[in-house]
Amino acid sequence: MFVLVNLKTYPCDPVAVAEAVRDVNESTDARVAVAPQAAHLERVAETGAETWAQHVDPIDYGSNTGHTLAETVAEAGAVGTLINHSEQRLKLADVDGAVEAAERADLETVVCANNPAQIGAAAALGPDAVAVEPPELIGTGTPVSQADPDIVEDAVEAAQAVDADVSVLCGAGISTGDDVVAAGDLGSEGVLLASGVAKADDPTAALEDLVAPL
Numbered sequence: 647m648f649v650l651v652n653l654k655t656y657p658c659d660p661v662a663v664a665e666a667v668r669d670v671n672e673s674t675d676a677r678v679a680v681a682p683q684a685a686h687l688e689r690v691a692e693t694g695a696e697t698w699a700q701h702v703d704p705i706d707y708g709s710n711t712g713h714t715l716a717e718t719v720a721e722a723g724a725v726g727t728l729i730n731h732s733e734q735r736l737k738l739a740d741v742d743g744a745v746e747a748a749e750r751a752d753l754e755t756v757v758c759a760n761n762p763a764q765i766g767a768a769a770a771l772g773p774d775a776v777a778v779e780p781p782e783l784i785g786t787g788t789p790v791s792q793a794d795p796d797i798v799e800d801a802v803e804a805a806q807a808v809d810a811d812v813s814v815l816c817g818a819g820i821s822t823g824d825d826v827v828a829a830g831d832l833g834s835e836g837v838l839l840a841s842g843v844a845k846a847d848d849p850t851a852a853l854e855d856l857v858a859p860l
């Protein structure tokens with residue numbers, strides 16, 4: 647299972663969480679990675695943790711003030727990027743452009759989507775993975791695998807119908823090892839989570855709990 651921890655803009659110490667991600671990754675068969683804010687990428691990558699960007703824009707080098715260039719993210723040490731997170735939605739054409747930009751920079755891609763229909767559309771753009779996240783469950787602590795298991799199974803089916811090589815992750819409210827196991831039982835190859843680690847008093851303990859059954 648892939649456990650991708652998105653730090654969003656939570657007021658945690660990104661380096662401390664990254665060190666916990668690195669250490670827990672070394673102690674488990676699961677793959678554990680962290681997605682800090684863009685300004686923290688370099689410091690996080692220097693810890694040795696697998697580092698992801700939260701977003702890249704559908705742009706190339708040039709006159710794009712305020713945008714995030716995939717190549718810069720890669721140079722800062724990221725190996726992958728989220729695209730179209732629920733909190734950073736893009737038009738379909740821009741999702742396509744962002745996937746192209748990420749591929750140009752050799753970044754692995756996870757395209758997020760709200761529901762199985764959008765997952766099918768996202769899978770058609772050829773990312774490495776898609777992640778289904780019902781927005782109403784994000785940050786609630788109520789796991790999607792428990793509150794809406796059908797959406798995960800339907801997302802897996804929708805992605806496989808389009809491209810069986812695209813992995814499916816799920817996210818929203820995932821915070822325990824049991825949640826991760828339940829996601830896997832529904833056909834998910836990984837989980838995307840944030841508050842369960844970024845807002846935890848002890849991020850290392852939260853991560854250890856997440857991977858304990860894996």
Ligand SMILES: O=C[C@H](O)COP(=O)(O)O
Binds near residue numbers: 785
């Ligand atoms: O990127 C992570 C997701 O939006 C899930 O967030 P959450 O784990 O706080 O529900």
